Every structure is written in structure tokens, then in C-alpha cells.
Amino acid sequence: xxxxxxxxxxxxxxxxxxxxxxxxxxxxxxxxxxxxxxxxxxxxxxxxxxxxxxxxxxxxxxxxxxxxxx
Numbered sequence: 001x002x003x004x005x006x007x008x009x010x011x012x013x014x015x016x017x018x019x020x021x022x023x024x025x026x027x028x029x030x031x032x033x034x035x036x037x038x039x040x041x042x043x044x045x046x047x048x049x050x051x052x053x054x055x056x057x058x059x060x061x062x063x064x065x066x067x068x069x070x
Contacts, residue, residue: 008025042056043056
């Protein structure tokens with residue numbers, strides 16, 4: 001089932017922006033929407049820079065994880 005698209009807007013002067021609208025919007029959207037939007041920005045950046053999207057992957061810089069003995 002496809003999610004129904006919702007549009008939310010407000011008109012203010014830039015000097016009156018306290019970011020409360022942004023915080024409320026993303027809190028209502030939830031973590032999945034936040035991750036999806038962030039990942040889309042990464043993909044857009046790659047496209048703008050002319051890089052191949054197939055190169056995208058999470059950084060795997062951890063070599064070894066050991067549990068400490070107590």
C-alpha cells in the first residue's frame with residue numbers, strides 16, 4: 001500500500017525562524033523518513049559530482065572488535 005503524501009507549510013520572516021517547524025516536521029515524519037531523506041541527499045551529491053552511484057556503500061573502517069575481560 002502506497003503512503004498518502006502530506007504537504008505541510010508555513011510562511012514566516014527569516015529572522016523569526018526558530019526552527020520549531022523543522023523539528024516538528026521531522027519528528028512527525030519518523031526515523032525511516034529521516035534516513036530515507038538523508039540517503040537521497042547522498043545519492044544526489046554523487047549524481048551532481050558525476051560519480052557512479054554503484055560505488056556508494058557504508059564505510060567499514062573497523063578492523064577488529066574484542067570484548068574486554070572483566
